[in-house]
Every structure is written in C-alpha cells, then in structure tokens.
Amino acid sequence: MKYLGYLLLLCLLPIQVLAGEGRANLFIYHRFNEPRYASTNIDLETFREHLEVLKKKGARVVRLGEVVHRLLQGGLGNETFVSLTVDDGFRSFLRAFELLRQYGYPVTLFVNTDAVGGASYLSWEELATLHGQGVEIGGHTASHPHMVNRRDGETREAWLERLKTDLRRSREAFRQHLGFVPDLFAYPYGEYDFDVQSLVRQFGFRAAVAQQSGVVHDASDLFALPRFPMGGPYASVASFREKLAMRPLKVLSARPASPVLSGENPPVLELVVDAGNLIAEQLTCYVSGQGRGVVEWLDRAEGRLRITAREPLRGRRGKYTLTAPGRAGGWHWYSHLWIRPEIDESGY
Structure with a gap:
C-alpha cells in the first residue's frame, strides 16, 4: 500500500x-x-x-x-x-x-x-x-x-x-x-x-x-x-x-516568433507561458528605453497574453522583458528581442 x-x-x-x-x-x-x-x-x-x-x-x-x-x-x-x-x-x-x-x-x-x-x-x-x-x-x-x-x-x-x-x-x-x-x-x-x-x-x-x-x-x-x-x-x-x-519564465509559444520587426511599431507580441508556478497577476513587462509596457491576459488559465509597448521602438535593437514572482519564491525572467535592420549601426 x-x-x-x-x-x-x-x-x-x-x-x-x-x-x-x-x-x-x-x-x-x-x-x-x-x-x-x-x-x-x-x-x-x-x-x-x-x-x-x-x-x-x-x-x-x-x-x-x-x-x-x-x-x-x-x-x-x-x-x-x-x-x-x-x-x-x-x-x-x-x-x-x-x-x-x-x-x-x-x-x-x-x-x-x-x-x-x-x-x-x-x-x-x-x-x-x-x-x-x-x-x-x-x-x-x-x-x-x-x-x-x-x-x-x-x-x-x-x-x-x-x-x-x-x-x-x-x-x-x-x-x-x-x-x-x-x-x-x-x-x-x-x-x-x-x-x-x-x-x-x-x-x-x-x-x-x-x-x-x-x-x-x-x-x-x-x-x-x-x-x-x-x-x-x-x-x-x-x-x-x-x-x-x-x-526561467517559460514561454511555450510566441507570435511573431522572429525577432526581426517587419510590421507595425510598436509590435504586438502574443505569448503562451507556463504560468502554473507564477503569480500571474504580478507579471510585468518592461520595454527598452520606455519603462512598463502593456500586458493583457487573453486567457490566464491557459497562460495566453498579449504585450505591446506604449510607444514605437526607436533603436536598432529593443526588448520586451517579462518578470513575475514565483509561487515558490524567487523571480522568473524572459526577454523577447526585436531587431530593426533598417537602422544603421557601425562598429563594435
């Protein structure tokens, strides 16, 4: 037994x-x-x-x-x-x-x-x-x-x-x-x-x-x-x-998946995340050079959400960075890269 x-x-x-x-x-x-x-x-x-x-x-x-x-x-x-x-x-x-x-x-x-x-x-x-x-x-x-x-x-x-x-x-x-x-x-x-x-x-x-x-x-x-x-x-x-x-803040799927920004700016990012170990209501998005972005839960039970910046991205590279506290303690992190190839950048 x-x-x-x-x-x-x-x-x-x-x-x-x-x-x-x-x-x-x-x-x-x-x-x-x-x-x-x-x-x-x-x-x-x-x-x-x-x-x-x-x-x-x-x-x-x-x-x-x-x-x-x-x-x-x-x-x-x-x-x-x-x-x-x-x-x-x-x-x-x-x-x-x-x-x-x-x-x-x-x-x-x-x-x-x-x-x-x-x-x-x-x-x-x-x-x-x-x-x-x-x-x-x-x-x-x-x-x-x-x-x-x-x-x-x-x-x-x-x-x-x-x-x-x-x-x-x-x-x-x-x-x-x-x-x-x-x-x-x-x-x-x-x-x-x-x-x-x-x-x-x-x-x-x-x-x-x-x-x-x-x-x-x-x-x-x-x-x-x-x-x-x-x-x-x-x-x-x-x-x-x-x-x-x-x-890790585990992302199960992302749309668009490519980091190259080819459509509207600011871009809209739709994610499915593994939210089971997150305090989902405290999930926050930070946008490079802007502060907090807009997070909209489409289906919290399924971990589906939509994220966008409040203003257009201005640099060659930008990020939507998500953080959320975990139910067992600690913090979880994910960052989605955006690239604007039309912006010239010389040297490194």
Whole structure:
C-alpha cells in the first residue's frame, strides 16, 4: 500500500516538476578595464566581485559546452548551472583570465577570426595558449557582420551565400591556426532570424547564443540561448546578483516568433507561458528605453497574453522583458528581442 501511495503521489505532481526544474544562467562580457568603451566594459575589481559572489554562493560554474551537452542528452535535471562567456576576443580578456584562473572557473570565448591579431585583439598564438589552458573557444563569424542585414539590391540567395562565405572563412581560420573547428556559436550583436539560425545549424554548430536576457531551461531554443549582458550600467554587483538568482519564465509559444520587426511599431507580441508556478497577476513587462509596457491576459488559465509597448521602438535593437514572482519564491525572467535592420549601426 505504501508503494501504491507513492506512485499516486508521483502522478499528482505537476508535470513541470517531474520534467525537472533545472536552469542555467549565462552571462556575456566583452571588455575588461577599457573604460573608453563604456557600454561593453567592466572594470576588473567589479568582475572579481562577480566571481566572489559565485564562490560564496557555491555556484556550479561550467563551460557552455557542458550546458549544451546536458540539454542535448535529456535536460538539466533539477540542477542549477552558471556559464561565463566573453565575445570578440579582445586582448583585455587576458586580464580577466588571470582572475578566472585564481577562482578556478571555466569560460567560453567567442572569436571573430578576421580581427585576430589586430591591435586590440588576441593573436592566434595567445588563443592557442588559452585553449591549452582550458578556455573553450567558439565561433563568432569572420567579419562580425549584422547577419540579418541584406545589402542594397542583394537577393536572398546572394545574402545567404555571403554569410556562408564568411562562416567558411572563419571555419578554415580555426582549422588552420588552432587545429579544430568550434561547435558553439555566438551571433554578432546577438542578432538572428530563422534563415540565420538555419545556416548556423547547417555549418554543424551544436548551439548558438544570442544577447537577449533570460534563463536557459530544458525547452530553450538551442539556437537562440539567452545570456545576461554584463557591461556598462548592467555590470554592477547588485545587477549580477539579481540575474544570478533569476529563474526561467517559460514561454511555450510566441507570435511573431522572429525577432526581426517587419510590421507595425510598436509590435504586438502574443505569448503562451507556463504560468502554473507564477503569480500571474504580478507579471510585468518592461520595454527598452520606455519603462512598463502593456500586458493583457487573453486567457490566464491557459497562460495566453498579449504585450505591446506604449510607444514605437526607436533603436536598432529593443526588448520586451517579462518578470513575475514565483509561487515558490524567487523571480522568473524572459526577454523577447526585436531587431530593426533598417537602422544603421557601425562598429563594435
């Protein structure tokens, strides 16, 4: 009877608990102690404090590749992971790497190969040494383009062929200089659409990370994994602690699914969320540069809602960020990226 009672209890548990409530909080950095580049920089002392927070909390810090491996092999279970990633391969990474070695934490470095050896970039020799010391290296294209943008008069076929040429050049550079081809990818500027995702899959990458904030869970899109940016005003220790504690706000479907804004502005986003573990009436949307957006529940029992900004989005990239407290405590987070390719943006 005791055994039958145990089986009955299992059957009554919520499905999401049986499926596992594991998560991975990914963080993205770019430059270290380079205050000229305020929006993507973090000073070394603040970065050291980030690592100290991880140490004091006993966080399980793993390479991004391990998170991806677990997702591909069935999920994260009920465990919580943290992955630290760095984009672009600037030489200032060497300053951060010394701290990472002191704390014994792994890191994943995404490299755009055309820049290697440039004035402010790591050389191939330095990258080879770092890889030998355990740094996981991922692809970041060759030329760091805005991958969703077509040139004037460029057909879809010509655009995709240009991207393929860029990815081939990157792949061959890694093979020639490091002796291997990375299987993890980071979209330059965090920008992607369905065609870009498909192309990255075709080139044999296991997963790709973007730059919209959020928490990875078992049902996350492997080719649009979210990361919390840690640069400029978002790099404070308080912000890091807050993002480290976040749990996933699980989105079951989104319409439109593509982040490229091609219709009305402000865009209307319709979501179906797993609201069972949320205090749904306290769900809030924040719009980049505007404050709170408008949240309309279409069917709270089914988790269906409609979200829009109060004003048109003005920048090249914007986000609708949803947060809600959980019934078991803590906060849940999801961010939907919007891209306006017609807005020019030069440099990085």
